[in-house]
Amino acid sequence: MRPTLIVLLAALLPASGIEPPRAGIAVRAGCVHRITGVPGAFLTGLAEVCGVKAAASWTGFAAKTEQALLLDGEERTAPPGAAAIGFDAGGRAARVWYAAEGAVFDLPSGRKLFPVEGEVRALAALGEETALVVESGGRLRLERRAPDGAPLSDGPLEGEYAVLLPGGIPVTAAGKEVRLPGGQTVALPEAVESLHLMGENWIMAGMWAIHTVSGDFYRLPEPRP
Amino acid sequence: MIRTAFAFALLMAAPLAAQLRLFLVEAAGERPAGETYSLGATPAGEPLTARFALRNTGGAAATVTSLSIAGAGFSLADPPALPRVLNAGASLEFSVRFSAAGLGAYSANLQAQNLALILSATVRPSAAILLDGAPLASGAPIDFGRVERGRTARRTLTLENRGAQPLNLPAVTLSGAGFEAAPAAARVLAPGDSSTVEVSFTPRRAGPAAGLLGVDGRSFPLTGSGVEPPLPRVQLRIDLPQAASGRQGRLSVPLAEPARTPGRGRVLMEFRPLPSTAGQDPAILFPASGMRAAEFAIAEGDTQATFGTRSEIEFQTGSTAGTLVFRVELGEAREESAVNLAPAPAVLTATRATRGGNELRVQLTGFDNTHATGEMVFRFFGSGGAPLDAFRVSPGAEFRRYFETAGVGGLFAVTATFPVTGNAALIESVEVEVANPAGTARSERIRF
Numbered sequence: 185m186r187p188t189l190i191v192l193l194a195a196l197l198p199a200s201g202i203e204p205p206r207a208g209i210a211v212r213a214g215c216v217h218r219i220t221g222v223p224g225a226f227l228t229g230l231a232e233v234c235g236v237k238a239a240a241s242w243t244g245f246a247a248k249t250e251q252a253l254l255l256d257g258e259e260r261t262a263p264p265g266a267a268a269i270g271f272d273a274g275g276r277a278a279r280v281w282y283a284a285e286g287a288v289f290d291l292p293s294g295r296k297l298f299p300v301e302g303e304v305r306a307l308a309a310l311g312e313e314t315a316l317v318v319e320s321g322g323r324l325r326l327e328r329r330a331p332d333g334a335p336l337s338d339g340p341l342e343g344e345y346a347v348l349l350p351g352g353i354p355v356t357a358a359g360k361e362v363r364l365p366g367g368q369t370v371a372l373p374e375a376v377e378s379l380h381l382m383g384e385n386w387i388m389a390g391m392w393a394i395h396t397v398s399g400d401f402y403r404l405p406e407p408r409p
Numbered sequence: 410m411i412r413t414a415f416a417f418a419l420l421m422a423a424p425l426a427a428q429l430r431l432f433l434v435e436a437a438g439e440r441p442a443g444e445t446y447s448l449g450a451t452p453a454g455e456p457l458t459a460r461f462a463l464r465n466t467g468g469a470a471a472t473v474t475s476l477s478i479a480g481a482g483f484s485l486a487d488p489p490a491l492p493r494v495l496n497a498g499a500s501l502e503f504s505v506r507f508s509a510a511g512l513g514a515y516s517a518n519l520q521a522q523n524l525a526l527i528l529s530a531t532v533r534p535s536a537a538i539l540l541d542g543a544p545l546a547s548g549a550p551i552d553f554g555r556v557e558r559g560r561t562a563r564r565t566l567t568l569e570n571r572g573a574q575p576l577n578l579p580a581v582t583l584s585g586a587g588f589e590a591a592p593a594a595a596r597v598l599a600p601g602d603s604s605t606v607e608v609s610f611t612p613r614r615a616g617p618a619a620g621l622l623g624v625d626g627r628s629f630p631l632t633g634s635g636v637e638p639p640l641p642r643v644q645l646r647i648d649l650p651q652a653a654s655g656r657q658g659r660l661s662v663p664l665a666e667p668a669r670t671p672g673r674g675r676v677l678m679e680f681r682p683l684p685s686t687a688g689q690d691p692a693i694l695f696p697a698s699g700m701r702a703a704e705f706a707i708a709e710g711d712t713q714a715t716f717g718t719r720s721e722i723e724f725q726t727g728s729t730a731g732t733l734v735f736r737v738e739l740g741e742a743r744e745e746s747a748v749n750l751a752p753a754p755a756v757l758t759a760t761r762a763t764r765g766g767n768e769l770r771v772q773l774t775g776f777d778n779t780h781a782t783g784e785m786v787f788r789f790f791g792s793g794g795a796p797l798d799a800f801r802v803s804p805g806a807e808f809r810r811y812f813e814t815a816g817v818g819g820l821f822a823v824t825a826t827f828p829v830t831g832n833a834a835l836i837e838s839v840e841v842e843v844a845n846p847a848g849t850a851r852s853e854r855i856r857f
């Protein structure tokens with residue numbers, strides 16, 4: 185049975201349907217900047233939120249300020265201090281760890297899931313389970329927890345910085361090297377001092393945007409002075 | 410009675426009598442000249458001087474009416490105008506100069522009013538001194554001119570013994586920062602022999618420099634001026650494997666020679682868009698500065714400029730066709746290089762196809778560096794890749810308005826929505842063509 189396509193030509197490409205491409209966010213000096221464009225033509229916008237403790241973007245966006253959690257434009261009260269934000273396989277914010285609570289919470293429900301000892305550097309939702317990168321004693325560990333917090337797996341993770349891609353796949357960095365999924369290593373011109381989820385298939389290492397699939401990397405523009 | 414009156418007059422006048430005495434004026438002060446004084450020994454033709462003071466040490470004024478010197482080679486260097494009244498305690502200073510061409514001992518009689526002093530001096534054997542082959546008089550300056558900081562200028566003194574006796578040359582003396590002399594040790598010069606002293610000037614900083622060279626009893630002022638070395642010539646190296654829009658390249662600034670002076674310069678990007686495009690492109694910049702200008706520094710010894718801590722800097726070619734002109738500036742040096750970004754078919758950097766209810770959505774992200782996106786074709790495929798319908802649209806007007814107003818060069822993200830009747834799940838994939846004046850871009854087959 186051949187389906188029939190009905191095309192409304194007049195409504196196909198309204199002027200408002202064409203817009204600058206969104207590449208994600210950059211976190212610079214505690215401020216979140218929107219990144220538009222494509223590789224070789226990136227643009228860094230003005231600071232939109234400052235004083236962030238954590239920020240990440242994939243298909244969705246989340247940021248934690250001192251007192252609030254911002255979820256795709258929605259703002260909700262949050263405990264003060266540091267946090268880590270995790271996404272689900274679809275790239276939407278699904279977990280948050282608050283240092284002040286020492287516990288992981290589900291998003292968007294806000295339900296407390298389980299306590300964690302140590303500093304959570306990254307996390308991701310794996311269905312009902314949770315993957316976490318925990319720093320303890322200066323070492324990173326990759327853990328997998330059941331919904332009640334019961335440990336399912338636990339092992340060391342090499343690197344100084346780490347993020348978890350949607351799906352819980354770790355990306356780590358040490359010095360100038362960033363280790364991508366599949367063991368691919370990217371050598372950046374500068375040492376990495378931070379690692380964030382920048383946008384779909386992009387991570388931000390310092391001011392470098394790295395494509396998580398191809399391994400291509402680009403220097404992100406500094407915000408215009 | 411007369412004897413008593415005379416004695417009384419003597420007693421009354423004595424404290425008020427004038428008394429002239431001769432003193433030698435030295436750096437440490439005055440000392441009585443005594444009856445004889447030696448000005449010392451000097452090479453032939455080299456002057457010796459001594460300074461004296463005729464002081465009135467009495468209690469009444471005195472008038473000086475005569476001051477003279479008699480003796481070959483001796484003279485008053487600055488004879489004062491006479492007569493001169495010297496009040497009690499006052500003095501009259503003058504200098505005696507000696508210079509003679511013949512070897513031997515000389516003497517003279519200095520007569521100041523009613524005082525006399527025997528002066529003596531000796532002309533000793535000495536070397537003839539030549540600078541770069543020409544005779545050099547004592548006291549003549551040796552100038553090194555303008556010398557770049559860190560570089561060395563040299564002048565050569567030749568010492569010749571034109572006499573019949575060996576000459577004992579004392580060690581060369583030298584003062585002044587940046588000046589050196591070699592060899593400086595004392596030596597003996599046999600009759601008819603010559604030797605050299607190389608004097609060098611190596612300024613450690615910019616600005617005037619002065620020193621004093623002492624050779625065989627003669628002094629020569631040394632002068633020179635340190636100047637900053639010139640900045641090196643710069644080159645422009647652009648690492649852009651493919652001259653096209655949507656690229657990030659690297660630029661470096663090698664120096665024609667190792668830098669001999671530190672400096673700061675900058676690189677500039679100028680973009681000349683094709684007239685047919687919507688104009689400027691904000692994504693054409695140096696990401697590290699966020700602008701079309703970036704500063705660099707060079708340190709002494711560098712062979713290339715440094716941008717922060719790196720020897721290169723990235724640049725973006727943006728999403729607009731035109732000519733990218735790079736210019737590097739360092740001091741007066743300029744170097745320019747151009748990269749042509751030719752009009753090209755649109756580039757699709759990301760595609761996505763999704764189903765939602767009775768809709769198919771096709772999202773395209775990319776750029777069109779001509780800013781003249783024209784016809785778009787959507788070709789749908791069913792199970793097993795069987796071709797279904799194809800739809801041709803012409804959103805040129807919408808794209809033109811967007812490019813003119815969005816201010817993001819040729820960047821775009823567009824979503825096309827296709828309402829479906831029937832079983833949308835049977836439509837497996839779509840291919841998209843995007844045409845512009847430079848050609849047609851085709852997407853890969855995008856699965857829903």
